[in-house]
Structures are given as structure tokens and as C-alpha cells.
Amino acid sequence: MIWSQAGRLHLASVKAGAVRMYGSDGRDKLIEMVGPALEQVRRSQVKSLVGVGGTITTLAAIDQGLVDYDPCRVHGYSLTTEKIKQILNMLAALDLVDRRRVPGLQPERADIILVGVRIALAVLEGLDLGRLVVSESDILMGLIQEEVEIK
Numbered sequence: 001m002i003w004s005q006a007g008r009l010h011l012a013s014v015k016a017g018a019v020r021m022y023g024s025d026g027r028d029k030l031i032e033m034v035g036p037a038l039e040q041v042r043r044s045q046v047k048s049l050v051g052v053g054g055t056i057t058t059l060a061a062i063d064q065g066l067v068d069y070d071p072c073r074v075h076g077y078s079l080t081t082e083k084i085k086q087i088l089n090m091l092a093a094l095d096l097v098d099r100r101r102v103p104g105l106q107p108e109r110a111d112i113i114l115v116g117v118r119i120a121l122a123v124l125e126g127l128d129l130g131r132l133v134v135s136e137s138d139i140l141m142g143l144i145q146e147e148v149e150i151k
Contacts, residue, residue, distance in 0.1 A: 003041050003044050003046050004044075005043075005044035010040070010044065012036075012037035012040050012041070013037075014033055014034050014037045034119070034122055034123065034126065035126070038122075038123065038126035038127060041127060042126070042127060042128075046127065046129070047129075048129065048132075048133065049123070049124065049127060049129050049131070049132040049133070050132065050133050050134075050135050051079075051120065051123075051132040051133070051134055051135065052134075052135045052136075052137065052138040053138065054109060054116065055109075055113065055116030055117060055119065055120055056079075056120060056132070056134050056135075057071075057074050057134060057136065058104065058105055058106065058109060058113060058116070059079055059084060059087055059117065059120065059134070060073075060074040060077040060079060060104075060134040061074055061103075061104030061105070062087055062091075062102060062103070062104035062105055063077070063079060063083060063087060063104070064077070064104065065103045065104060066103060066104045067103050067104075069104075069106075071136045074134055074136055075134065075135060075136040075137075076133060076134065076135075077133070077134045078131055078132070078133050078134070079131060079132055079133075079134060080130060080131045081121065081124045081125060081129075081130050081131065084117060084120060084121055084124065085121065087117065088114070088117045088118065088121065090102075091105075091113060091114055091117065092114055096110055096111060099113065120132075
């Protein structure tokens with residue numbers, strides 16, 4: 001997580017990605033892992049959240065029913081907490097075979113997507129923001145841009 005406070009960038013790294021958390025002890029373990037970082041972010045009183053990564057972009061693609069992934073339709077897309085909960089409930093009601101058929105969900109992500117969505121919800125609910133904006137860019141893109149702009 002990266003945020004700005006008093007004109008300075010802050011970060012907190014949490015080893016709680018969808019692949020790493022797959023098969024873990026569930027929500028309590030997740031809250032234990034992300035809770036301290038969320039507390040730091042909450043203290044900064046952030047007003048918006050930008051989400052990056054496979055789970056977040058997949059949620060945008062699923063919500064739009066994208067049969068063919070379109071980064072232009074995913075980038076900048078807004079997802080509410082309620083919409084993410086609806087998608088989670090829909091995916092959780094399906095077995096793995098049926099999840100692989102969901103438009104917008106890459107079949108190879110069908111096994112880990114539930115964990116990833118639970119992580120996204122934990123962050124959104126933990127920050128009490130109600131929505132996030134999806135980005136196709138990630139921290140590496142930001143670092144490259146920063147490096148190029150400095151030189």
C-alpha cells in the first residue's frame with residue numbers, strides 16, 4: 001500500500017496476495033496480516049483508493065462481462081464495495097469448473113480469485129471508502145515514470 005501524507009509518500013508491504021493466501025486460514029488470518037497496514041493508512045485519512053493487480057482488473061472485467069479483455073475498459077473503472085460483494089457471492093456459489101467459464105475471469109485464475117476478492121474487500125472495508133478505481137498501471141510503471149521524469 002502506498003499513500004501520501006503531509007506531502008510525503010509512505011508505504012506498507014503486506015505479504016497477503018491471492019496466490020500466497022490461497023489455502024490459508026481465512027478471514028481472521030487475512031485481517032491479522034493487513035490490519036496494521038490498514039491502520040497506518042486510516043491515520044492518514046485517505047479519501048480515495050486505486051487498486052492494481054490481477055484480482056482488481058479481473059473484478060472490473062467480470063463486472064463488465066468482458067469476453068475479451070480490454071485494458072481501455074478496465075483502466076479507470078470504478079468498483080463499489082457492494083458490487084465486489086455481489087461478484088464474490090456469485091463466484092463463491094460456483095464450482096471451479098463453472099468459475100472457469102465466467103466472462104472476464106481468466107480460467108487459470110479461477111482457483112485463487114475468491115481469495116483475491118476477499119483481500120480486496122478486506123482493504124476496502126478496512127479503509128471504509130466504499131469504492132476503488134481500477135488501474136492497469138502498477139507501482140513498477142510509477143517508478144519508471146518517476147525515473148524518466150527526473151532525468
